[in-house]
Amino acid sequence: MKIFKNNNGFTLIEMMIVLLVISVLLIITIPNITKHNSKINSKGCEAFVKMVQAQVQAYEIEKKEPPADIQALVKEGYLTEGETSCPNGDLVRISAEGEVTSAKKETKSE
Numbered sequence: 251m252k253i254f255k256n257n258n259g260f261t262l263i264e265m266m267i268v269l270l271v272i273s274v275l276l277i278i279t280i281p282n283i284t285k286h287n288s289k290i291n292s293k294g295c296e297a298f299v300k301m302v303q304a305q306v307q308a309y310e311i312e313k314k315e316p317p318a319d320i321q322a323l324v325k326e327g328y329l330t331e332g333e334t335s336c337p338n339g340d341l342v343r344i345s346a347e348g349e350v351t352s353a354k355k356e357t358k359s360e
């Protein structure tokens with residue numbers, strides 16, 4: 251009489267090797283992602299400034315003058331309330347000539 255063994259499962263050693271490989275891949279990739287996070291935020295801020303500049307131009311075409319500040323764009327519906335600063339927290343400013351720039355958020359130290 252023959253007894254057949256069912257060998258379809260994984261052994262503990264095989265599972266530990268797979269977990270080790272996954273852990274090594276995570277250890278390699280996570281620092282690379284965090285390194286590039288500041289670059290991603292600065293590129294997002296550049297894109298946001300260009301978008302606000304386009305809204306300033308649309309405002310100028312309609313109103314025949316540049317907006318006084320970013321709140322004027324929000325008030326007139328060109329931007330929403332949450333769109334007044336860059337994704338990385340930098341403030342967006344509009345000059346008297348209608349030029350849009352971003353500046354680091356000033357922190358208060360007490």
